[in-house]
Amino acid sequence: MLVFLVKRLMNAAGVMLAVAFLAFMIFRFVGDPVELMLNEQASQAQRDELRIRLGLDRSFLLQFATFVGNAVRGDFGISYRNQQDVFTLIAERFPATFELVLVATFLSLAVGLPLGVYTAIRRDSFLAKLLQFVSVLGVSLPSFALGILFILVFSVTLQWLPAFGRGEIVMLGGWSTGFLTPSGRLALILPGVTLSLFQITLVMRLVRAEMLETMRTDFIRFARARGLPDRSVHVRHALRNCLMPVITVTGLQIGNLIAFALVTETVFQWPGMGLLFVQAVTFVDIPVMAAYLIVVSFIFVSLNTVVDLLYAIVDPRLREDAISGAANAR
């Protein structure tokens, strides 16, 4: 077990190092920071001075080591665009994204599970077929188009729900939350639903597939043969058996949702990390781009590692990283 733990952690560290290298390459090769920071009239002496101040005269490896060292301490430099410390910027934006992802995850389970169970046990009914079709529709429509449509219907035409932002937020220590005010909760609805739609269909299809698989197995047949009522067979045995993969995939998908939230955040001008990143991309604000990449990958890799470890504890046979790949089903 210990060997597996160490191996898995080493693996995660290796991946993070690779991600850091990619981020560093962005720093080094997308535009010359000296050119970006100085105006065109700057003299050669000024350029050289800045080059030395930024450490660009040192060797490649040394620069990379410095970069990793700084990143570990949360020092990603200063945003080119608005002069704020990049880590603070991202930390400030994190709660917004996290709450959105939380709502989307909750919705995906609350809606996806029952629908998945229904379509599995009534697999030949018309409603189940319709739901199956709608779920394909759900993965076929781009989420940004859906978000725009929601704004058009619920904000502009019906004027029920706000179209942008987080509403009134309350600070709990360093954490800004929208859960505690009515306007904050209202503001969560449209982006939350938009972000969750893909996830709902994913959960639903997963539950359906797992249920069907389980119901074909012998132990369900035995349960039926013992004369247990259908409801009990479905819920106690079949559903319980497929909860594990659902929870696993949901956990792994949180990382993906955080990344995918950037589309939703752009549509709803949600002041989270994703919007920050999209703005940084248009402004070629490289420190923010690099930091976002590292932070999101870190969350992603940590989640994967934790899920893998938990899985290994629960089921020792699975001490191969076979499931981490499932996280990228999107």
Add this chain to the structure above:
Amino acid sequence: MPAETARAPGRLARWLDSDIGWSFRQTPVAWLSALLLILLIVSAFCAPLIAPQNPHDLKQIFIDKAELPPIWAKDAEWPFLLGTDPQGRDVLSAILYGTRVSLIIGLASVMVSMAIGVTVGLLAGYHGGRIDNILMRIGDTVLSIPTLLMAILVSALFREMLPPGLREPFAAVVIVLSISLTNWVQYARTVRALTMVERRKEYVLAARIIKVSSVRIMRRHILPNTLTPVMVAATLNLGLAILSEATLSFLGVGMPITQPSLGTLIRIGNQYLFSGSWWLIVFPALQLGLIVLSVNLLGDWLRDALNPKLR
């Protein structure tokens, strides 16, 4: 598979007679979506012939025809069936040309990622050992960055590295690369697993003994055996690739306004969301949804049809 149905009639007839063909004929969803897809593809690739206007030819665009509504509404004008945009460009033509861009990028991304993935998978599975280890570690790293984020970063990186004058002409290439570089791992893992199985079979061993070159073994013997699952993955991935391109273009890091894809059209339409010109956003979004939907339905059917467990 559309590629298959488009071949010579003799083969088509034989194919329709096979197991798969039977399932195809028996599943209305499958042939309906195949029909729709073929219609969309043909109309997009024949855009220069059927579109009322070439939206890229500035000479044909008159700003006096700007923002006309679809033909059934008041103030509409012939031949602008789906209305015009604020430049006076015919929306239908823009959608047809835009679909072509989206489809080409989608197909190219799938082919490039398939090529990379199959090559990597064959190499890793056939040689095993250190090569396998290195290649699969690279794959793990790619998978540990969310795909969308990766695609945005790669496209931003490539674009910045190109000289300014080349950025627009090569925009499509940049997107294809950025989507492919994030999508190949799935193919690689599938092919690797299958290759490892095939490698141990006797006919491969026999071929090795008589000193057939490993490239030839991989190409002539192992590759054909991996094709079915790869094609299923490719069909399902096509929808994903088209959506990825649309998302990138919507975020403003994809196709430029001068060669709009469906995603670009939706982004432009979004600016007019409140001005009442709903046709600028609804029709491109509908077209995009239709394409991806028909691809996904077809892919789903194909996967189920080829899955022996579900028969």
Add this chain to the structure above:
Amino acid sequence: MTKADFKPWNRAAGRLLKGAALSLALLSAGTGLAQAQGKTLKWGAAREIASLDPYSFGETFTLAVLNHVYEGLVRYTGDLKIEPALAESWETVSPTVWRFKLRPGVKFHNGNAFTADDVVASLARVTHETSPLKGNLPAYKSSRKIDDLTVEIEVNGPYPLLLNDLTNIYIFDKEWMEANNASLPTDSGKGIKGFATDNANGTGPFSVESRRADSRTVFVANPGWWDKPQHNISRIEFLPISAASTRVAALLSGEIDFTNVAPLQDLPRLSASPDVKVLQTNELRTVIFALNLKNTLFESDIKDKNPLQDKRVREALYRAIDIDAVQRRAMRGLSRNTGALIAPAIPGYTPAQDERLPFDLDGAKKLLTEAGYPNGFSFQMNCQSDGLVNEEEFCQAVAAMWSRAGLKPNLSLGPRSQQTPKRVRGEFDVISFGWANEPMIDAYSILIQVMRSKSGSGGVFNWGDWGRADIDALIDKAGVELDSAKRIPMMSEALMIAKREHLFIPLHQQPMAWAMRSSVAETVQASDNKPRLWLTRMK
């Protein structure tokens, strides 16, 4: 009395839930108080300001927002006349020395008194060699305190526009700068931060309560303001919302009260809403096409020479533009077509400059044939997607018109952050270009910064080598002429030369549109497009 005084939530960090309930209760109590005292105005802006330090970035919009917090010695009225602000009166002691009498009894937001020391320290800061705003006070030589309420400013030659320049040089508190180590300017272009980047202490009608960059900056009314407030606003929430459609949605749903950038295509819908009014007029900013007049084109099928150097070609470009169609469609009937390179309100303008060449497609084709390009030539056109009003639209429209004249424009469209570097490096053949002549409100601004050949501080924006010796000579003469009766004709003459040579292709004065909810009763919309919320009343 502001909400910041409570700040219970900082202490509540440990006791999460308990603290939440407490801060929530106090928060609503705070809102209740604010409502009892006056009105809150939520301002949805198109973008964030660069910094709270007005010396950090020489950009009109940032300066306009910070003018609510900081003030200069003089200011523009709603109709753009200079009036006293922190200085009560002034005189010229000699052609190069100006003496300012300062307003007594003015206090900074932190309670410090405003004196001559503050003026001297502020001028030293803004003209420091690392200051990005140094160029906004080009003639400054030195300043000295005469007594607590008298300051003398010396300029390095006779200079007619010192007052105009001073409207946008805001005054800091010397003690505050020294106490917070903020005596040197910050520079948001170079990433140099300081205390003043996130904190502010001015004399203006509002003070900064809190700021979260890119999200919300809150200003509250300054009860001790020296001027008699015409506004009844107690609190301004400044909310940058970059997506135009989101901004419109927010206004329609009442989430913001006011926006200074309302998209033209949405004006009919906004006006149709009973809760929203639109204020719309023409800006000072004149939009032109500027041309690459170097010896070769940047990107063209003609390699050995530059056809744009031929006056006939430039005239053909001019005549090929159907300006009425551009006005009617791309600008939604809201722009003012112009033949002049500056707006009528700018000193230096004459009606003669404003006559346009007529739209004449055949004439344009004939001119191209005469110049030796019967089949046209290709060139690169650089436009921005987030720059001028409807820039994407009018650039595409003009590109289509030029194509019909047989030319092959290659349109490059991108966000400002990507296009500007190419423009500055001269990597273009045609650019769309807007110049408002702010903060000077004088034609000297466009003449010295754009049209002058590059030399010293002149011609900073002369990106395409379009300078001419005869124009340069007139600019230099006007720059040292104190008598405006002589100075203005010199500038007009320079502009007429540019017009006769078709050095630039004028388009229009761009429209500006503000939109506000009915909660905003009145405001002043000056053609410099700067919101002045201290002149705004709410219901």
